[in-house]
Amino acid sequence: MTKSRHNKIPLQVNEVLEDSAELLLNFLEYSKSGASPVLQNEHIGDIANQLNVQHHLINGFQSKEEIKKFIKTYLDYSTQIHNPHYVGHQVSIPHELSIVPELIHGVLNNPTTLYEMGQSGATLEHFVINWMLSKLGWFKGEHLLDFRNRENGGSGFLTHGGSLANLTVLCAARASISPDAWTKGNPKDLVVMGPKSVHYSISRALSIMGLGSNAYVSIPTDKYEIIKADQIQSTYDAIIKSGKRVMLMIANGCATSTGYFDPIEEMGEFCSKNDIWFHVDGAHGAVALLSKKYKHFLTGIELADSMIWDAHKMMRTSTLCTAILFKKYKHQSQNLKQKGGYLFHEKKSFGKDTLPYTIECTKAPLGTKIYWALAAEGEKAMESYVESCFDKAREFYLLIEKSEDFEGFSPPETNIICYRYRPDIISNQQQLELRNKVIELGQTYITSTEILGTRYLRNTICNPLTKTENFLFTLQKIREAYSTLVGNHFVSKQ
Numbered sequence: 001m002t003k004s005r006h007n008k009i010p011l012q013v014n015e016v017l018e019d020s021a022e023l024l025l026n027f028l029e030y031s032k033s034g035a036s037p038v039l040q041n042e043h044i045g046d047i048a049n050q051l052n053v054q055h056h057l058i059n060g061f062q063s064k065e066e067i068k069k070f071i072k073t074y075l076d077y078s079t080q081i082h083n084p085h086y087v088g089h090q091v092s093i094p095h096e097l098s099i100v101p102e103l104i105h106g107v108l109n110n111p112t113t114l115y116e117m118g119q120s121g122a123t124l125e126h127f128v129i130n131w132m133l134s135k136l137g138w139f140k141g142e143h144l145l146d147f148r149n150r151e152n153g154g155s156g157f158l159t160h161g162g163s164l165a166n167l168t169v170l171c172a173a174r175a176s177i178s179p180d181a182w183t184k185g186n187p188k189d190l191v192v193m194g195p196k197s198v199h200y201s202i203s204r205a206l207s208i209m210g211l212g213s214n215a216y217v218s219i220p221t222d223k224y225e226i227i228k229a230d231q232i233q234s235t236y237d238a239i240i241k242s243g244k245r246v247m248l249m250i251a252n253g254c255a256t257s258t259g260y261f262d263p264i265e266e267m268g269e270f271c272s273k274n275d276i277w278f279h280v281d282g283a284h285g286a287v288a289l290l291s292k293k294y295k296h297f298l299t300g301i302e303l304a305d306s307m308i309w310d311a312h313k314m315m316r317t318s319t320l321c322t323a324i325l326f327k328k329y330k331h332q333s334q335n336l337k338q339k340g341g342y343l344f345h346e347k348k349s350f351g352k353d354t355l356p357y358t359i360e361c362t363k364a365p366l367g368t369k370i371y372w373a374l375a376a377e378g379e380k381a382m383e384s385y386v387e388s389c390f391d392k393a394r395e396f397y398l399l400i401e402k403s404e405d406f407e408g409f410s411p412p413e414t415n416i417i418c419y420r421y422r423p424d425i426i427s428n429q430q431q432l433e434l435r436n437k438v439i440e441l442g443q444t445y446i447t448s449t450e451i452l453g454t455r456y457l458r459n460t461i462c463n464p465l466t467k468t469e470n471f472l473f474t475l476q477k478i479r480e481a482y483s484t485l486v487g488n489h490f491v492s493k494q
């Protein structure tokens with residue numbers, strides 16, 4: 001018979017914590033040295049076995065050695081985003097001090113949607129929202145510690161991810177154009193305009209809301225998948241002629257695939273003139289606001305009505321952590337008109353609840369994470385980090401252009417670069433196979449994307465340790481992956 005859980009010696013939390021800290025810090029140092037592969041590929045069943053999941057599920061952890069072994073195995077099969085050869089998805093490389101708010105949260109578990117359930121966490125949330133609003137020019141308070149809501153002042157709150165944030169904004173835009181929709185359902189004449197390359201969360205949100213993904217009307221784009229400003233009027237005229245109303249116009253700030261920005265100023269001017277809600281999806285690109293050198297990409301942002309900003313992409317904050325920002329508080333307050341007697345009642349509060357505005361009921365103290373990422377070295381350090389990622393992408397792109405076997409897409413605007421390997425002989429499908437081979441070999445981590453039907457390899461430069469030599473290493477690994485494929489089944493175009 002297996003030993004019962006009840007007669008084992010209780011584990012000493014302090015010892016387990018010490019062991020865990022040591023393992024994690026070693027992992028961090030090891031990853032940062034770039035000495036080992038970014039990832040090891042293993043089948044799901046084998047990882048489950050190595051983690052001994054069945055045993056621990058039934059018996060619980062029996063000793064601190066078992067926990068150590070578990071953590072070690074867990075780390076072995078985790079992607080080393082701190083490794084300087086990681087140039088993959090747009091996921092932030094958390095600041096080392098980010099470990100602290102995660103620990104605090106693990107102990108406190110204070111949800112912050114109700115101020116009274118987590119006052120410190122809620123305070124930091126409202127503080128970072130003020131900070132973000134001030135970067136947008138939407139903050140109307142006297143100083144960052146002014147937490148009053150102003151009907152025509154900026155407002156916002158944090159939510160679990162950009163997809164949920166976009167859904168929330170679409171609901172707010174619907175509440176603005178059709179206040180009855182919340183109770184009576186959707187009118188049949190609402191559409192959303194924007195670039196074809198908009199993040200998929202928008203079309204998903206339209207389906208979830210019952211407007212249907214067909215309610216999305218694309219404005220023609222150029223060869224960089226950027227909206228052609230001179231096509232906005234005709235697209236709009238066609239919509240009006242068909243008897244529809246525009247609920248919202250959306251701009252990529254920036255596009256997930258290419259990292260390029262739509263013409264925000266022109267779009268904003270059009271929306272102001274025609275009284276259309278203008279939303280900028282800044283999930284990735286909002287951080288350009290932090291850089292004097294790059295904030296021009298968001299020129300015209302003051303004309304927007306809403307923006308979303310993922311701190312878990314470019315602000316060194318662990319997942320998930322997104323801000324939804326409104327230029328006017330009334331757009332936030334008239335959204336999601338729900339009643340829940342045990343939660344929504346008049347009360348005297350020392351602070352502010354976000355519960356009336358968020359889709360979540362329980363919400364983690366997300367502001368604490370962003371605040372720590374900022375306070376770790378001060379806001380100036382965040383600005384230089386963002387700027388250096390953008391700078392490095394430009395520098396690496398030049399290396400691509402200089403090499404004979406790679407062909408760049410076009411110079412980057414942010415820290416995302418796209419290119420192809422030997423497009424003279426490799427097909428679209430094979431670019432994808434090449435990418436998959438690179439992942440299988442594990443020495444580096446890259447992604448891929450399709451731009452106007454053409455498959456590209458794609459990198460996000462977000463690791464502060466990634467240098468020229470690491471990028472050259474990645475290019476070399478792509479060449480090597482190609483050689484393995486050629487030796488195998490890969491047949492070139494010619």
Ligand SMILES: *Cc1c(COP(=O)(O)O)cnc(C)c1O
Binds near residue numbers: 160161162253256
């Ligand atoms: C990543 C991204 C999203 C989705 O954000 P999640 O936090 O991953 O849900 C939305 N829009 C854009 C432009 C993005 O880059």
